[in-house]
Amino acid sequence: MIEVPIRQSWLGTFxxxxxxxxxxxxxxxxxxxxxxxxxxxxxxxxxxxCGNELMSSGVRPPLDEAIDHMDAVFHELCGSxxxxxxELEEIVDVARDNLTVWYEDLFPSLNPVAVExxxxxxxxxxDGVRVVLEGTADWVEDGVIYDWKNPSRSYEPWExxxxxxxxxxxxxxxxxxxxxxxxxxxxxxxxxxIERRVPHLEALKDMCWSxxxxxxxxxxxWPQRWAGWHxxxxxxxxxxxxxxxxxxxxxxxx
Numbered sequence: 570m571i572e573v574p575i576r577q578s579w580l581g582t583f584x585x586x587x588x589x590x591x592x593x594x595x596x597x598x599x600x601x602x603x604x605x606x607x608x609x610x611x612x613x614x615x616x617x618x619c620g621n622e623l624m625s626s627g628v629r630p631p632l633d634e635a636i637d638h639m640d641a642v643f644h645e646l647c648g649s650x651x652x653x654x655x656e657l658e659e660i661v662d663v664a665r666d667n668l669t670v671w672y673e674d675l676f677p678s679l680n681p682v683a684v685e686x687x688x689x690x691x692x693x694x695x696d697g698v699r700v701v702l703e704g705t706a707d708w709v710e711d712g713v714i715y716d717w718k719n720p721s722r723s724y725e726p727w728e729x730x731x732x733x734x735x736x737x738x739x740x741x742x743x744x745x746x747x748x749x750x751x752x753x754x755x756x757x758x759x760x761x762x763i764e765r766r767v768p769h770l771e772a773l774k775d776m777c778w779s780x781x782x783x784x785x786x787x788x789x790x791w792p793q794r795w796a797g798w799h800x801x802x803x804x805x806x807x808x809x810x811x812x813x814x815x816x817x818x819x820x821x822x823x
Contacts, residue, residue: 570699573781574689577704577738583780584734585799587791589807591783598806603652604660609719610646611664612671612753613707615639616717619676620684620708632672636665666756667719674758675751683709688742693774700777706739713747714739723754726761733763737773740765 583590592598618638622630643661655663686709692700708715716735718724729736729750736748746766752759783791793813794800802808802822808815814822 570694570697572699572701573784574701574703575777575780577702577735580734580738580777580780585797586794586805586807587783588793588813589799589805591788591791592807592810592812594784598810598812600806601651601809602649604650604654604657605719605721607643607646607650608655608660608664608667611639611642611660612667612719613717614642615668616671616708617685619672620679620681623679624681624684629676632669635668635672639664639668663755664719667753670756670758671717671751671753675760679708679710679715681708681710690742692741692777695778698781700774700781702738702742702777704738704742706743709743709745712745713749714743714745715749715751718750718752720752720754723757723759724750724752724761729761730763734773734776736763737765737769741770741773 579590579594582593593600615635615638619630619635622628640661643664647657683706686706687704688706689701689703692702694700706714707717714736716739733750736750740746740748746764748763748765750761750763752761795814799805800808800814802815802820805813805815807813809820811820
């Protein structure tokens, strides 16, 4: 039996651009650390701290304690940021505002059974090949999975309900049909309810098998996708490395 491991986050990269995904999978490019990542990592770390404290002691830690933990994470990670898209003070302020709205408006109703739960499960087998999906869920409760996002703007719910791949994978991994995507945006919270059932699981299998065909083909280049915000020197590490469109259009085409 040949195992083909696929990470959930990599599936998202593939949906942006197959050639980008190929470069990431084989270690041909490295994604630069940005201030956006820092903001998200700070809030994630503080929420993880709150969840672990609640599960271990049965008591919700005070908000000030969670903020102190987040500030410590900031000091640990800020030195690795390579691209600052916002002022340092703004990153800290927005992260604190996002944590506060989560703590005050959502945390009181939460009771996790797992936080930052890693999973690795066989999705399907065909002709001696097994597809295995891997990832880490932010927060798992009895009957629902939560995922925290810290985007710069809120989402269109219908787009996530129709196209979000992460919810397909998590619901399959934990055999749970309910997924809640929580977007924390500049001190405001948006909750998007998503359901994934058997038809979505079958669709996920078909998508993964189409990718396996590419992985087994040993192609030197995969299809390039130019449509969308991600096809830009600002976001794509392949472009930043001077490959794909960046080879011809340069780092500042617009």
